[in-house]
Amino acid sequence: MQAVVLAAGKGTRLRPLTDEKPKALVEVAGAPILTRCFGTLVELDADELVVVIGYEGEKIREYYGESFASVPITYVWQDEQLGMAHALRQAEPRVEGDFMCMDGDCVIQSDLRPLLERQREDAVDAVQQVEFVSTEEARVKAICDVNEGGELLGIEKEPDDPPNPSLVAAGFAVYSQAMFDACADTELSSRGEYELAEAIQRFVDERTMRAMTTDGWSVNINTPEEREMAEQRLR
Secondary structure (H helix, E strand, O other): OEEEEEEOOOOHHHOOOOOOOOHHHOEEOOEEHHHHHHHHHHHOOOOEEEEEEOOOHHHHHHHHOOEEOOEEEEEEEOOOOOOHHHHHHHOHHHOOOOEEEEEOOEEEEEOOHHHHHHHOOOOOOEEEEEEEEOHHHHOOOEEEEEOOOOEEEEEEEOOOOOOOOEEEEEEEEEEOOHHHHHHHHOOOOOOOOOOHHHHHHHHHHHOOEEEEOOOEEEEEOOOHHHHHHHHHHHO
């Protein structure tokens, strides 16, 4: 199965670390974030890494070249940083069939294979990794409405009054090709971006997406504090 990695962002909240390099190349405990992403996907038997690059993207291409651990890398460009749904759409011409998708700023130390196995079941179009976080953390994430059967019914980005704890979308998912259609239908948000949360909502309005928690932990690294958290957990 192919894996799409979204690594086009500027990482403005990580400055000055991202003044001259992309967020994906910021090191966490001695290795770039993207190296840790790639390692996770190779362990899941990804047969190709489709990497969406943008800000300082040529430095990512120079760093990794055409393969990682013998798995080929295909680079696609997001020329304007217009949100994650827009970034994901750039990969569509290069992807065939179901695919893994991972945030290029995410460090995950979890067993993700159950998500792949669940997605292969009949009547399941996609599986989203989710995790429980505090109210404070949930205010800058996307909270998920999940029924007793584990089906994701709705998603809301950066809610004003999230529950404690809140179930939020994490950095890994397995999608069908229909996710590209959902991204194409997504409208520009008030922030001037095509939000992945809206694309997910459009997807679940029409199709079945399961939400699954995993053992272990994951951290999306957007701030120095999150970088320090990931380093502490890795050490």
